Every structure is written in structure tokens, then in C-alpha cells.
Amino acid sequence: GQSLEQPSEVTAVEGAIVQINCTYQTSGFYGLSWYQQHDGGAPTFLSYNALDGLEETGRFSSFLSRSDSYGYLLLQELQMKDSASYFCAVRDRTGGSYIPTFGRGTSLIVHP
Amino acid sequence: DADVTQTPRNRITKTGKRIMLECSQTKGHDRMYWYRQDPGLGLRLIYYSFDVKDINKGEISDGYSVSRQAQAKFSLSLESAIPNQTALYFCATSDGLSTEAFFGQGTRLTVV
Numbered sequence: 001g002q003s004l005e006q007p008s009e010v011t012a013v014e015g016a017i018v019q020i021n022c023t024y025q026t027s028g029f030y031g032l033s034w035y036q037q038h039d040g041g042a043p044t045f046l047s048y049n050a051l052d053g054l055e056e057t058g059r060f061s062s063f064l065s066r067s068d069s070y071g072y073l074l075l076q077e078l079q080m081k082d083s084a085s086y087f088c089a090v091r092d093r094t095g096g097s098y099i100p101t102f103g104r105g106t107s108l109i110v111h112p
Numbered sequence: 113d114a115d116v117t118q119t120p121r122n123r124i125t126k127t128g129k130r131i132m133l134e135c136s137q138t139k140g141h142d143r144m145y146w147y148r149q150d151p152g153l154g155l156r157l158i159y160y161s162f163d164v165k166d167i168n169k170g171e172i173s174d175g176y177s178v179s180r181q182a183q184a185k186f187s188l189s190l191e192s193a194i195p196n197q198t199a200l201y202f203c204a205t206s207d208g209l210s211t212e213a214f215f216g217q218g219t220r221l222t223v224v
Contacts, residue, residue, distance in 0.1 A: 031211060040200055042218060048211040087154060100213050104154035
């Protein structure tokens, strides 16, 4: 089976930088994704890492270390609108197919 | 119009009743998923389908059934609803080996 660990809550102030970590255990690992969800709305895709290293998309960056089974999402220049839940998700080879499996989510609270 | 549409958006039903949640998509994706979200538990996979003739159980399929009526439609049924099935339900789609899943707006189900 798969397991993902991420902190349940992170708080930061507007303008700061915050890092949300994710560790995973899975067989047949293919890649790590990050999703954002506001107040029970639809989760939306942020980024995907299949190879080690940092992927940057505007204020958001995502990092992966396959050897450490670890990744993180880095949010820079935090804005109030970044207050949301963030989920890491692994794509792994389950039964010969690729199924996205999600962590429990990290609630990010941005203070003024 | 949304690419992935779930109906109803909200539903209150009584214990023991049969209820169907519907999902339709206009993205042309072959893969469709049903997830359940409970506070603090993230998104847990109920069922998934890779094409019209393919149905697979996910992590928490007990008490649920699905039907893939067409490539664009994937319905989730609760044969006899119970209060601990009260949750937020999401339908999602993806395309083959795509790294991104697209979610509907969710159905908030309350079983009383």
C-alpha cells in the first residue's frame, strides 16, 4: 500500500516564505503532485515532479528527492489568498495502473 | 460550463435510503475517479474506472457501487445510506498517463 505524511497545519505571515513537507512510502513510485483546495472547493493541480530537483512555477516551487522519498512545496511572497489546504499526491503503479493517492492535507493559514 | 460537473451539489438523505451521485465530464478523458473527503483524512479513493468496461475498487469501496454509463459519465451509488457516509464527495478525471487530475466541485452529502 501507500502512505503519505504531511503536517496537518502550517501558519505564516503575509509576505513570508513557507515550506510544506511530504514524505511517502509506496512501491512503483512514478511522481509526486501537489494540489490546492480552498474551503472545501474543488482541488486544483499545482505541480508535478517525476525527477529529483526543484520545479518553479511563479511563486510556487516543488521539490522532489526520490532517494529520500521526500518532497516539499515552497510558497513565496505569501498572500492572504494562499490560505488553503495543500495536498501531496503520489502517482504509483498500483495493479499495473497509475492511480493518484492523496495525503491528508496541510492547512495553511496566512496571517496579515 | 465546468469541465467536470457533479450533481447534486448538496443532498440530505435519510438512513437506509438509496442515493446516486452523478458525474459528467467534457474533457474527453478515459479515466474517472470517485473520492471521499472527511476532515483530517484527505481524499480517499472509493472507485475508479479506466474505460466504460473497466471498474475497480479503491481504498474504501464498502457500501458503495458505481456505474460507468459512458466515457463521459460515472455515477456513485450508496445502496443504503448510513450516517458515517456523511462526507464531501469528489469526482475526478485524468487522461491516460497525465500527471494532472481534474476535479468536480464536489457533492456535500449528509445522511441523517
